[in-house]
Amino acid sequence: MAKATNSFKFLDTGRSRGVTVLNAVMSDFSYGKHAHEELAIGVTTKGVQEFSCKGSKFRSLPGNIILFNPGEVHDGNPGLGQTMKYTMLYLNPSKFYPLMGCASNQDLNEYRIPRTHFADPVLSSLVLEISRNALEINNSPLECEHGLYRIASRVSKIMGIFQPNNWTGVKDAELLRVRDYIHDNIEEDISIDDLSRVANISKYHLIRIFRSQFGLTPHQYILNHRINQAREVLRKGFSPTRVAHEFGFYDASHMNRHFKRAYGVTPKQYQSQLTA
Structure with a gap:
């Protein structure tokens, strides 16, 4: 008879970041x-995960999403x-709901998500990505x-309240100050709190109006600018590891992931193609 296996590994990224990760067997x-x-969003990764919530019983298969609103008994x-595995993110509502508000252009300090168990490959991949990179986000408020x-x-988007990003030619003066601050300090570990102080507005209001005028959130804009700057330096033959540290990435693998997401190749592949 196989030996029973039960394992529960937590990583707390800090209350200021608002995420606790659990990988369980x-x-x-x-x-x-x-x-x-907290709001709990998880992914079953192996076996069958049975649970009850709100008077119903559920059976979650690999890749399925499990979601518990704060206070929901389960x-x-x-x-x-059989042995089963799952990953769960515990999200601080005071930090997560305002971000949903930024994505939907609504004032959301509280929101009950009606779906408890469903399939969404995109959301599953995002949850698992945070779990894989938990140590990285523990050291980078922006990444978190x-x-x-x-x-x-x-x-x-799943709830049908998402508002697409916009882009306008005319930018508010405070947002131009934020953009210039990003450009002047791209090598530093910039946080959204830093940018909100530059604009003298709340960070959630900043995220909302920034994406309406630049077509990207401040987080996305910073990463995009870092990658564009890194591209130019890579063309000059500098090592990807050196470039990653020069432009504020946590490490080379951090830059690799974002660079490949933008260009389809790793920085080293990009460099070798242009310098061959």
């Missing part, structure tokens, strides 16, 4: 009924007598908030 453990103060156990905003945007 369960073979013969069952949760009793309980509720969280339990959980492995299904079919960027990941949260991407999840907030996806949830807003």
Whole structure:
């Protein structure tokens, strides 16, 4: 008979960042009924995850999303007598709901998401990406908030309240100051709090009006500008590792991930193609 395996590994990225990550393995453990103060969004990654919530029973298969609003009572156990695995993000509502508000151009300090169990490959990949890069976001407030905003945007799209990004030729003076600050300090670990102080407005209002005028959130704009600057330096033959540190990336793998998302190749591949 196989030995029972139960493992629960938490990583707290800090209350200022608003994300706690859990990677769990369960073979013969069952949760009793309980509720969280946070919004919990998880992905089943192996086996069958059985649970009950709001008077209904659910069976979650690999790739499925599980979502519990704050205060929703639920339990959980492995299904079919098999070992199951899942990843769960516990999100601080005071930080996550305003980001949903930014994505939907609404004032959202509280929001009840009606869906408890569903399939959405995009949201699943975003949840798992934060889990994989948890140590990185633990050291980078910008990276953490960027990941949260991407999840907030996806949830807003699923709920049908997302408002697409706009772009306008005329920019407000305070946003031009923010843009110039980004350009002048691109090598630094810029945070949204830094930018909100430059504009003298709240960070959530900044995110909302910035994306309406630049077509990107401040997080996206910073990453985009870093990648564009890195491209120019890579063309001169500097090593990707040096370039990553020069332009404020956490490490080379951090730059690799964002660069490939933008251009389809890694910085090293890009460099070798242009300098061959």
